[in-house]
Amino acid sequence: MGLTGLEIFKLLPKTNCKECNQPTCLAFAMAMASGKAGLDQCPYVSEQAKETLGAASAPPVALVKIGAGEKEVALGNETVLFRHDKRFEHPTGIAISVSDTMDGDELVARVEKINNLVFDRVGQIHHVNLVAVCNNSNDPEKYAAAVKIVAEKTAYPLVLITEDPGAMERALEITGAKNPLLCGANAANHEAMTDLAKRYGAPLVVKGERLNGLAELVEKVVALGHNKLLLDSGAREVQQVLTDQTQIRRHALKRFRPFGYPTITFAQNENPVQAVVEAGVYIAKYAGIVVIDTVDPADILLLITLRLNIYTDPQKPIAMDSKIYEIGKPGPDAPVYITTNFSLTYFCLAGDVEASRIPGYILPVDTDGTSVLTGWAAGKLTPDSIAKMLSKSGIDQRVSHRKVIIPGGVAVLKSKVQELSGWEVLVGPQESSGIQTFLKQHWLA
């Protein structure tokens, strides 16, 4: 990827004037190669060098934005084939399809369901991202009517799915100002579609016949002057989609320009549950957008959780601040729980404490964002760190008792914590879901 330090050096003035705050041009080139310096810091680079270097430092997968405002979706900027090599940047956009063959009330009801597909997971709000309006009727007027209803009822950006430029034009008259995704251009209609996309400055899906056809068509569209693109190889069978997704990402990383855009995929299995698994496969393997036909919260929670797993930064577990958290409105006699500051661990516990309907205090010990057992195995959840949490957090000012509940997984720490902190230690259940029963037997009794 990118250019090496020496390749960059060849393009610099080699005067060593130091204005870039580097001792030499070579040092500057090295800094640039490792991403620590930017070309704009050297005032003397030639136009030609700028062009060469600019193209090489552009992200291998272009950043494409769909929609506007708060619900805008950003895709692309990906730099790796595997998350362990660095991380994936922009999570797959989940698009829920609606059909213009539905009548008005049906459409409104479905869009409302889509709007409600919002979930709270590990303390963050997650939701679907786009509504895909399909021109199944093949009637431009029906399509325009449906687009109008959907655009009014949702804040999510739209994917306009029609290969008829006439229907697309009618839809854009309604919602073209909101930067929808046009889906899209094919070999037969690409001139008209590109024209529309340019007119509205909107992103456009280019659908080619297999990879070769796709590359050719992208070049044609780019030559017509549009470069806000998404790619569709036309494949719909899982194995072919997976192959094409992989090859598109590989080519992009090797700087094959026509494939330097995010992709769109369609989970179309006629069995709706099977389609969810199919969508999952695409999320795991490079899809920029996956379009799916379901408004069942169970399906979407699954896909959102998968997306969260694939797109978290492997170098940084999501961690919480180590401080006192109140669940409900706890008083001086409320239970005190020790856990770790891995957000997943904290939110498992917090959810179950809340479900017990007994307000409580949660004290996550700073374990660098690792789970209870991992934290313990790594020597970060120790009698010492627990005792410190109890004394330094100020919890002793908030409760009148001196009883603390520790996770069942680290029962062995009990006597040592007792000794160091002076608090009475109750060993809780292994899994936080057992808290309600535990409280009944050991706290309320």
Next chain:
Amino acid sequence: MQISDFFEKYKGTVQELTIGKEGKSVIIGGDSVLPFHSFEGTMTRLPVIAMEVWDAPPPENWAEHLRSHFGDVVGSPVLWAKKCVETYGAEMICLYLASLAEDGEVDVAAVAARVKEVADAITVPMIVYGVGDKDADTAALKEIARVCAGEGLLLGPLVKENLNEIAEAAMEYGHSVIAQSPLDINLAKELNIKLTKFFPKDKIVMDPMTSALGYGMDYSFSVFERLKHVAVLFGDDMMKMPIIANPGRESWRAKEAKLNEQHGILWEAMTTMTLLLAGANVAIMASPDSMKLVKKMMGQFTVS
């Protein structure tokens, strides 16, 4: 610029391993490409799914959905295993030694006799999986190895503290073993190096540890992917063992799965499918409905 086929140059093939004995055996491994990349090399066969059976009744908080399938047979590992094979078409059974975690003295001879009974009753090969207590597992697996001599079981988990004893028994009585390490490719390799000093390389399966969707699956996913890379792209001999995933039990521990049947079925199916995409050669599943989803998905892939 022209589109070219950027095919990977592969340097290694995942070890093939046969589980079972003549007349009832399954082969796993054998691929020399990244998972499901039959477009650029040899993917000898699809991964295999084993269904999990417990040798003691599961606890009360066991998922309702699983109880709805197996409630009538949880008292008998033999009937449970037969139901998996005969009703649900399991290609392999994984007998989970839940009895080792029960309170009180463990009667190792009785545990082993039960395993033998299951093995004799079914027409498919078997994995035997301990509870993760290294002493209890060692005692039980050694006895099982002896009692089931010649069955060609896949026995595990072996961890660094008990690997010698179990592996020696496995070798003596003709079984394969599962080497388990906690989500770390270096630890996985270290274990393989220790093991291969005296144990045949082609009778080892790696268990890099499975965590469920939403509960750490990201770690398993990346560790599986990295292990597979090292095997097929770098051709590291110490990492060419097939990989086993354990998504069934892990998935049904997730709160979402326990609360809602549809969540659970999808949770297990998706955890499994994702880990197969990451490189698992064999996966242990719990729900027949989840298994059906995964098999249908795999049915859409061809081998090469």
